[in-house]
Amino acid sequence: MIAVEEISLTRGDFSFAGISLQVPESSYTVLMGPSGAGKTLLLESIGGFLPVTGGRILVAGRDVTMLPPEKRGIGFMYQDYSLFPHLTVEENIAYGLKMKGIASRERTSTVKTLLSSFSLHTLASRHTGSLSGGEKQRVALVRALATRPTALLLDEPFAALDPEARLSCMDEVKAIQKDHGLTILQVSHDRDEAYRLADQVVVMDNGRILQTGTPAAIFSHPVHPTVAAVAGFENILEGTSGSSEGGRTRLSIGTGTIIADRIVPAGDRILACIRSRDITLAGADIPLSEQVNRIDGQVISMVATDHGCQVRFVGPFPLLIDIPGDRASWEYRPGEQVVAWVAPKDVHLIRIPKNTGDGGNAL
Template structure:
């Protein structure tokens, strides 16, 4: 039985604005799903409808085969971790984690014992007595995560949970989230605008655009075979190019700097250079303004470097072209 199923789900706001437009989505059990897309694409509205914090205008939401469309959040078997963490500043980490059980009338001894168990799960047992102001951003996030998990939800919903963290801590917390999801064996649905985050975490990547699902599939499939020019550009790492018969994508790491030949090529002047450590990003602008870029291994670039403004040609193999839908 699938953990979550959305059937023709639509969300309209006042004035007729459509935030989510008739989407269908199946989330298999014990999976990590990332809803990915630019601001305003409908991903957060979708998450909030699953949680019950937004009403569904049309369609149905099923959790574990049960229609929960009209049920309040507390009756759905989900828990939500908000972007702001929303910790109570006057409560210790332990009491923050235990708060949901307190509201359910669980006895103090039992709820604190369970809070300790979940603090141990997120490696915060040693900070149980600290107030939120005495914790780092990453530690506050772990407290919020433990508080959401202590209710033992069937599905955990996460609204951009890593956006406030610095890049190093963000990478560490990605590892923690994936570890917890695997250990607990429940489904996580995670909203993000970060392509890197979705690629690193997801079993199922759902790319949204203007309230619709542009593509859904395993991250490698979405990256290797983007369904449209929007997906190819948004996921990144692709050039979207065109010939008379249609558009196609070529991964930037499949492009090479070389002399013009008989195969496919893009010639012009180097318009941007970025040293990225292990790689160098080279952008070449053609005379008509069309740009293409190559992501070259550091050693390959420095074996035959080019400079800004210099003429250059990018070449690739026909086998590396991926046709895009109109």
């Protein structure tokens, strides 16, 4: 288990104060947040590369706060893998064993076993510069595992891989984590990674932890605008709650209104979060069966996506709308008057506390 208790750190203009985080034993935790949130710094301070100015870091129950990195028993892997370019694949993997004083004969046999169990034996005597991204990733992983660390910290380990290698590498890491009961804390920008790997997701921004939970809980019930953005809500609209009726609340947003399937006290400042794929678009002359949340507006622009196309829409407030492939026959034209519609159950609300600027509570 990794337990971070109230640690503080200052690095140039950036600082955390009192960050706490728990990575349960043998679990996979994914740390998410926008760029510049302090994710890598948090990882590096757990790894011991940056001195903390307060708090404690416990690894498997042992206080490592004041220990140098080499005494912490934590494996670390960077996004670029940081393989030693002057050493061969074999020497890279043997490096940690050598530093730990393992005798040469035992070292050789351990490395040999690792090389063949990770299908790296054909690369053993190659330098790392000419390896593919997937091969580098695997060498870095094996190098980190060779010393049998108590925990593993991974800084965006899959970000530099091509899509195919990414999936297989993720599955491999997850399998190793399960087999060895490893405790892993990984930084990621990608929700798919979190869904595929994480037992727990932690979202941070500006040196603060905003929300912790299972991937499903975080991504469907964000409590903070930043978490909502990380969770993939493309539309985050600020407004005020009005009257409630029959379990629904009317929200004033811009010059329009939206109805959400939740009860909110009237007069609260709220953020309405809507995924672009949950919004339906129709030509102005097509009748929609639903009568609530019909939003009149205009198509501004359209771009093709993997799954169809994305429409930029402006009505009483701007919206991004995803149209799935079967409807994406480019039937809309910029400037065309259209009607957008969203089901009240798909409007997720975050309440903005009255006295603070950016915090929030899910409803």
